Amino acid sequence: MHENNLALEEKITGMILEASGSLYGNAPDADQVQLQQTRREFEGDITAVVFPFIRYSKKTPEQTGNDIGRYLVDHMPEIKSFNTIKGFLNLKIDPLYWTRYLNSLLNDPSFGLVKADPKVYVVEYSSPNTNKPLHLGHIRNNLIGFSLSRILEATGHKVHRVNIVNDRGIHICKSMLAWMKWGNGATPGTTGKKGDHLVGDYYVLFEQEYRKEADRLVQQGMDPDEARRSAPLIEEAQELLRRWEAHDSDTWKTWQMMNQWVDEGFNETYRALGVSFDKIYYESETYTHGKAIVMEGLDKGVFARHDDGSVWVDLTAEGLDEKVLLRSDGTSVYITQDLGTAHLRYEDFHFDRHVYVVGNEQNYHFQVLFKVLARMGFPWAQGLYHLSYGMVELPEGKMKSREGTVVDADDLISEMIDTATGMSKELGKLDGLETSEIERIMRIIGLGALKYFILKVDPRKNMTFDPKESIDFNGNTGPFIQYTYARIQSLLRNAAERKIPVPHGVPGHVIPNSKEQSLIRRLSMYATAVSEAAEEYNPALIANYVYELVKEYNQFYHDFPVLGEPDPATRELRIALSVCTGKVIRSAMYLLGIELPPRM
């Protein structure tokens, strides 16, 4: 049977409680038992905090630790010795336990992952508007959403990846109008431009012309607000929106054509990023669903209709404001649509949990959304969660579209690949490979750098993105981890050439040295890292775990020979260690959505 580190920790926890009961006649709750990895400067592997026990023992922390330690050594064969320092009980594990653990890891295809109670998840991410290409913020969104989906799957859940495309509304009409006025029939085919960029250009053009018009009106003495409202261009755009809502056939043809361009453009970016979806919702198809819910809420008396016909929800009792749900003309607002799609998603998937990966500027919106759905009495509303990620800033400051400092996703991706290529050439690592192979590897490294740099940061926090720092080949970077993996692969190829077999197991009597033990212990923590990452919706926990592992492996690799080790049993141990490190790196990189190069 598979023996993993969690099992050992559970066993120790149980035994500590037993010790307390037997020695002092009473014990605290199991969650009061805190185990942690022993710090390097002390002797031992696992450390228990004894403070929770002194109220039962009525002794000093040292005496209590010694009591419990002696009990554990007497009752658990895995524990060889102990020492107590200042209320911390350090336990030394039998080194042969680690040998057995390594063997189980070597033969376990699931790398010791722990399965939780399987639940059905919907994870929504990306959610682009079709009037502009994707930018750096979307990259963070997509990477977090995609990685989170894989992490949840790895812990045994069923995950539906979902994207909602905002393909209707006044912003779309703006780019349509500009294209109709000044486009001269330009298409991605005639201009050679990616569809989403082409449409984005017309959106920008609209905004420029619109601003000019408004400025002119202000110069003629009009109030600025009034000028923005009544400029002919914006009125034309609104007229276009009305025609769209009336299903005017010419308008719809143009709209569909331009949407298709954008769709193709987005798909190319998604492909480059390596993200995908199980279902794509289009707002144009779902935006009317919310009205029915609002009507239902009215019937239930959860909402109120004002004299002008608009419908409101009053959340002042819960510390929020009043919020409009239907305009006085009966049309939907933003939140109405989200009410509808949430309901629709439940009908589609019957989820237990629904995670929205959306930027933290919408915190308030989701608070309101969840409260409204809870008030409506939908039981599934309890499973809704807003994974609110922080903004991405540049070393020069925030991205501002007004100032043209928005980092375009496609530009960034190709820039990362170029930088990777430049650095590799300089280091002379590409000699003797075919061009297509080089391109493939550089793509993997460039994107690996980008993805790792973004995913290693706690999603909730705002972060600064520095392209130069992310592509570095050492330090806490993607390429550094990829490099270590490539070196392990090369080591194994080397072993095969020298007819050194990869062992199926290490002889049970081999005692690992302290660095090897420590590395095995690190490997054993992988399962914990994954389940915590799943519980906290935080891929960064895995990224930071893998970095620690790689650092420790490199140190080990630097200190001890692997293939050059003369003693066969020790050599097998070290090869097994390398194989398992490779396995865990591969698994973790998969969860982060980062590819591994065959060589570097």
Next chain:
RNA sequence: GGUCCCGUAGUUCAAUUGGAUAGAAUAUCAGAUUCCGGUUCUGAGGGUUGGGGGUUCGAGUCCCUCCGGGAUCACCA
């Protein structure tokens, strides 16, 4: 103004969720190394965790208060 989030080495990020002397990377400095001032290795310095108070065996983490930064508060999406 109301609500919410954030503040950790010069910089970018960690800190096992309340645990031991707050750690890495990068930058800087000092040695070593070579064809080189850019490579590699070794080492060092760098912190009152924004300030103050409180809770307890123990606080970067929890509570209060002030300071600073950000988001949001549309019949926009």
